[in-house]
Amino acid sequence: MPTNLYRFRLFAASLLIAFLGTFSAAEAKRASQGSESATIVIDAGHGGYDRGGIPGQRIAEKDMTLDVAQRLKRVLAASGCRVVMTRDSDVFVSLGERVAIANSYPNALFVCIHFNSANRMGAGGIETYFYSRDSLPLASAVHYFVAGGAPSSNRGVRRRGYYVLRKTNIPAVLVECGFLTNPTEAAYAQTASYRQKLAEEIAAGVRGRNTVTSALTTTRVATGESIPLQPYLDQTKVAKSDRHRSKRSHKKSARRKKKSSKPAGSEAKAGSKDQEG
Numbered sequence: 001m002p003t004n005l006y007r008f009r010l011f012a013a014s015l016l017i018a019f020l021g022t023f024s025a026a027e028a029k030r031a032s033q034g035s036e037s038a039t040i041v042i043d044a045g046h047g048g049y050d051r052g053g054i055p056g057q058r059i060a061e062k063d064m065t066l067d068v069a070q071r072l073k074r075v076l077a078a079s080g081c082r083v084v085m086t087r088d089s090d091v092f093v094s095l096g097e098r099v100a101i102a103n104s105y106p107n108a109l110f111v112c113i114h115f116n117s118a119n120r121m122g123a124g125g126i127e128t129y130f131y132s133r134d135s136l137p138l139a140s141a142v143h144y145f146v147a148g149g150a151p152s153s154n155r156g157v158r159r160r161g162y163y164v165l166r167k168t169n170i171p172a173v174l175v176e177c178g179f180l181t182n183p184t185e186a187a188y189a190q191t192a193s194y195r196q197k198l199a200e201e202i203a204a205g206v207r208g209r210n211t212v213t214s215a216l217t218t219t220r221v222a223t224g225e226s227i228p229l230q231p232y233l234d235q236t237k238v239a240k241s242d243r244h245r246s247k248r249s250h251k252k253s254a255r256r257k258k259k260s261s262k263p264a265g266s267e268a269k270a271g272s273k274d275q276e277g
């Protein structure tokens, strides 16, 4: 009996090893395919007469997004990716055109680059948006690297129906690379070395999209279930008294905000600008 049990254990162990071997080989193949031959459509937010950000903002968001996008293009091209830019200069490209470009590459990935802004100077941090479930591994991986490599706070992976995320048929993410209205984050964004770092972290996320979610179990990596679709509320404009309350009161204050008679544009700039961020 003990001998049989031993044999069975040996058999089970060898089966497990064989299975794991096959699994990791398949994973490795998938990962390498992903990084070598992928097409990445890079979307630099805003452009032309659309500066991005909020009215009166000193640093034009459109310039920062284009610079990071062009750096990302070079980093990804150097690692063997095919790269398509929705814009490669300071021109206006409509959201419809951006989506059409993305959807003309059915096996591609779509990466939108944005910077955040808020009327409250203290608002800061990195956030990454996705909409379709297929986009979550890419969003988690990109966010993991960008938020991990940035000195800014981690505002998390969020699900929201931005036009470019909703209308694209391929995995699509939108990275908010920090707040240009936050003095510290704006100072970082204005240095070439930091924009290069952002590009390299985004590229690392693109390359790691098949491995980050499966390899990590930390709370930094989101699961589809943990991220409900978020309403268009400006989460940067929480009054001081609200911030000291418990998280449970958040819903209440959100409802109160909705009831306010202010137009949507003054509450949340995202809602007023083609839902683009």
Ligand SMILES: [Zn+2]
Binding pocket: 045, 046, 052, 053, 061, 114, 115, 276, 277
């Ligand atoms: Zn933007």
